[in-house]
Amino acid sequence: xxxxxxxxxxxxxxxxxxxxxxxxxxxxxxxxxxxxxxxxxxxxxxxxxxxxxxxxxxxxxxxxxxxxxxxxxxxxxxxxxxxxxxxxxxxxxxxxxxxxxxxxxxxxxxxxxxxxxxxxxxxxxxxxxxxxxxxxxxxxxxxxxxxxxxxxxxxxxxxxxxxxxxxxxxxxxxxxxxxxxxxxxxxxxxxxxxxxxxxxxxxxxxxxxxxxxxxxxxxxxxxxxxxxxxxxxxxxxxxxxxxxxxxxxxxxxxxxxxxxxxxxxxxxxxxxxxxxxxxxxxxxxxxxxxxxxxxxxxxxxxxxxxxxxxxxxxxxxxxxxxxxxxxxxxx
Amino acid sequence: xxxxxxxxxxxxxxxxxxxxxxxxxxxxxxxxxxxxxxxxxxxxxxxxxxxxxxxxxxxxxxxxxxxxxxxxxxxxxxxxxxxxxxxxxxxxxxxxxxxxxxxxxxxxxxxxxxxxxxxxxxxxxxxxxxxxxxxxxxxxxxxxxxxxxxxxxxxxxxxxxxxxxxxxxxxxxxxxxxxxxxxxxxxxxxxxxxxxxxxxxxxxxxxxxxxxxxxxxxxxxxxxxxxxxxxxxxxxxxxxxxxxxxxxxxxxxxxxxxxxxxxxxxxxxxxxxxxxxxxxxxxxxxxxxxxxxxxxxxxxxxxxxxxxxxxxxxxxxxxxxxxxxxxxxxxxxxxxxxxxxxxxxxxxxxxxxxxxxxxxxxxxxxxxxxxxxxxxxxxxxxxxxxxxxxxxxxxxxxxxxxxxxxxxxxxxxxxxxxxxxxxxxxxxxxxxxxxxxx
Numbered sequence: 001x002x003x004x005x006x007x008x009x010x011x012x013x014x015x016x017x018x019x020x021x022x023x024x025x026x027x028x029x030x031x032x033x034x035x036x037x038x039x040x041x042x043x044x045x046x047x048x049x050x051x052x053x054x055x056x057x058x059x060x061x062x063x064x065x066x067x068x069x070x071x072x073x074x075x076x077x078x079x080x081x082x083x084x085x086x087x088x089x090x091x092x093x094x095x096x097x098x099x100x101x102x103x104x105x106x107x108x109x110x111x112x113x114x115x116x117x118x119x120x121x122x123x124x125x126x127x128x129x130x131x132x133x134x135x136x137x138x139x140x141x142x143x144x145x146x147x148x149x150x151x152x153x154x155x156x157x158x159x160x161x162x163x164x165x166x167x168x169x170x171x172x173x174x175x176x177x178x179x180x181x182x183x184x185x186x187x188x189x190x191x192x193x194x195x196x197x198x199x200x201x202x203x204x205x206x207x208x209x210x211x212x213x214x215x216x217x218x219x220x221x222x223x224x225x226x227x228x229x230x231x232x233x234x235x236x237x238x239x240x241x242x243x244x245x246x247x248x249x250x251x252x253x254x255x256x257x258x259x260x261x262x263x264x265x266x267x268x269x270x271x272x273x274x275x276x277x278x279x280x281x282x283x284x285x286x287x288x289x290x291x292x293x294x295x296x297x298x299x300x301x302x303x304x305x306x307x308x309x310x311x312x313x314x315x316x317x318x319x320x321x322x323x324x325x326x327x328x329x330x331x
Numbered sequence: 332x333x334x335x336x337x338x339x340x341x342x343x344x345x346x347x348x349x350x351x352x353x354x355x356x357x358x359x360x361x362x363x364x365x366x367x368x369x370x371x372x373x374x375x376x377x378x379x380x381x382x383x384x385x386x387x388x389x390x391x392x393x394x395x396x397x398x399x400x401x402x403x404x405x406x407x408x409x410x411x412x413x414x415x416x417x418x419x420x421x422x423x424x425x426x427x428x429x430x431x432x433x434x435x436x437x438x439x440x441x442x443x444x445x446x447x448x449x450x451x452x453x454x455x456x457x458x459x460x461x462x463x464x465x466x467x468x469x470x471x472x473x474x475x476x477x478x479x480x481x482x483x484x485x486x487x488x489x490x491x492x493x494x495x496x497x498x499x500x501x502x503x504x505x506x507x508x509x510x511x512x513x514x515x516x517x518x519x520x521x522x523x524x525x526x527x528x529x530x531x532x533x534x535x536x537x538x539x540x541x542x543x544x545x546x547x548x549x550x551x552x553x554x555x556x557x558x559x560x561x562x563x564x565x566x567x568x569x570x571x572x573x574x575x576x577x578x579x580x581x582x583x584x585x586x587x588x589x590x591x592x593x594x595x596x597x598x599x600x601x602x603x604x605x606x607x608x609x610x611x612x613x614x615x616x617x618x619x620x621x622x623x624x625x626x627x628x629x630x631x632x633x634x635x636x637x638x639x640x641x642x643x644x645x646x647x648x649x650x651x652x653x654x655x656x657x658x659x660x661x662x663x664x665x666x667x668x669x670x671x672x673x674x675x676x677x678x679x680x681x682x683x684x685x686x687x688x689x690x691x692x693x694x695x696x697x698x699x700x701x702x703x704x705x706x707x708x709x710x711x712x713x714x715x716x717x718x719x720x721x722x723x724x725x726x727x728x729x730x731x732x733x734x735x736x737x738x739x740x741x742x743x744x745x746x747x748x749x750x751x752x753x754x755x756x757x758x759x760x761x762x763x764x765x766x767x768x769x
Binding site for chain 1: 341342343344387388389390391392393395396397398399400401402405406409423424427428430431434443444445446447448449451495496497498499500536537538539543544546547548549550576577578580581583584585587592593594595620623626673674675676677678681
């Protein structure tokens with residue numbers, strides 16, 4: 001914790017610049033519940049915060065006390081809100097503020113208030129902040145590649161301030177590091193659908209299908225690329241059903257007889273959307289049946305549900321429900 | 332083409348294997364100990380939990396200063412947990428809680444995280460749910476509904492969504508906390524509802540789940556919030572429910588508990604956020620049927636003009652016959668009348684097993700997963716999820732669960748909740764009565 005810029009860490013009551021201020025105690029009442037045994041320095045800091053907050057004093061010393069309060073409890077949204085009012089009133093250097101936030105975020109990367117504050121500052125700085133924000137989120141994501149707040153902030157930056165150029169490459173890198181990183185897959189979807197430098201979902205579809213199929217073949221037990229593949233055909237189920245690469249990757253995985261749950265689930269969805277299976281599919285599913293299953297399921301979709309019910313017992317009720325709800329004309 | 336042996340495990344894989352090994356160790360422990368030790372492990376440690384909870388209500392240590400802006404949440408997490416366990420607090424604690432929460436109430440409406448703090452939607456939701464959980468005239472009448480309405484109006488954004496506080500962040504959580512509060516207090520109207528459905532729809536992702544903001548990743552917490560909100564505003568038929576279901580069923584892992592997102596780790600709190608989604612789904616079967624039928628007919632489940640403007644859901648029938656606030660006032664109430672026609676689509680016993688054997692601490696309280704510390708948040712949501720799982724085979728509110736629906740001894744049975752608000756069913760009814768007539 002840096003104290004140089006805020007003066008010595010003497011109790012506030014002993015600092016000359018605060019001598020004219022009467023601290024305001026918390027109005028907890030005589031018999032509060034969930035009372036917290038605050039340490040003395042916490043109580044004092046918050047008493048002085050309350051004094052300037054209730055007086056609406058938007059000064060430099062108020063700014064300093066908000067920093068101290070934030071260091072003690074980064075979740076106090078009232079303190080952050082008042083800090084913003086002060087920054088505006090003082091017309092403060094917001095680039096400095098980015099540094100302040102960075103320090104607080106180091107200890108609290110999953111805190112809503114910090115990220116909301118960061119967004120507010122970045123919005124005020126506009127495109128001046130773009131590369132700093134992309135660097136900042138990248139740094140946070142290098143420590144935790146799935147930090148939800150970091151990803152939301154990064155998406156906001158791209159949409160409001162730009163910087164799309166390297167984003168697809170960034171996703172690719174993250175997926176090379178960890179092909180199971182669903183946040184990276186989600187970001188990839190965001191980029192291909194929204195980047196002004198790419199052609200949009202339909203234009204990107206073919207190359208994305210190739211990429212995704214490769215990821216599936218490498219790790220068929222990875223749920224992310226299967227969902228991503230389906231997502232590439234959002235709102236266009238017929239094209240999804242008709243894409244030979246989609247059915248083909250199912251067949252490849254089924255034939256290998258390992259980690260087949262998602263392949264079977266995808267095949268089931270295809271069948272429900274009218275996919276006409278070749279004999280190869282029927283044989284592949286047959287090969288996965290265990291002796292106790294009904295061998296006479298004439299309907300492939302029913303057979304797939306049966307196999308799944310057996311192979312994926314956690315979802316036995318779901319597969320039974322799916323079997324029960326099969327459309328009339330599935331193969 | 333099997334390359335899985337040639338590459339090093341990724342971070343995701345390593346972390347998952349660590350958790351799996353710890354969890355399976357706990358399950359193996361159960362089968363390896365003698366019978367009498369086994370029955371201890373299977374039992375809900377009611378007394379210990381009540382002790383842990385009541386102590387928290389009375390006094391918290393200095394480390395809780397990081398929750399100094401969340402004290403209504405602490406009240407709700409603790410009181411709701413106690414109520415789930417079928418217990419209650421004494422008169423003194425009850426009165427002190429009502430007084431304390433009154434001090435958290437802002438003169439201009441809404442509740443903040445502590446006395447003197449700005450009002451915030453999440454703490455407003457928590458305070459009101461806590462007061463409903465206490466029940467009784469003094470508690471319920473302490474809520475200034477008119478001012479709460481003013482606060483909600485002020486939090487409403489032109490886009491349709493809500494901000495958590497003045498100039499605060501906007502997301503699906505804010506929508507849920509606002510709408511839930513408005514609904515339970517019977518102050519929900521067209522003005523508050525306008526545009527919410529559009530915002531939540533824009534948050535349903537390609538995976539099928541719902542994210543916090545448009546573009547973000549599908550997430551259990553936001554999926555519960557989004558789905559519950561859509562039900563409360565009568566627009567649940569606009570969501571692609573079949574893909575939502577397909578996403579959420581795969582959130583239950585080999586451990587039995589739920590993960591919050593694809594390829595992430597199991598966490599006890601998702602027992603409610605994800606488990607609660609199933610409780611809601613079970614009552615939406617007629618809408619789901621309709622969506623499936625449209626898919627069958629070759630159309631898109633949600634583009635059809637029929638489905639967009641009407642709803643087969645009996646609780647939502649006649650939604651367009653009335654105007655103003657009347658049309659929303661009984662959605663939460665009528666939702667309970669809807670029988671649960673479907674079997675639960677998740678594995679109820681496996682979830683209960685995870686909660687009791689992996690999240691429960693013998694010394695009281697619940698945690699995220701083995702290796703983590705207990706806390707009041709996880710205690711609340713593990714117990715809420717446990718209740719949802721125990722009642723998942725009950726067709727209607729009046730029939731108690733069969734013994735086979737309950738993991739461990741039948742005495743583990745908790746009180747049932749209202750899945751839209753996550754308050755105890757009976758206490759919800761009392762509040763509904765109170766706010767309908769006042």
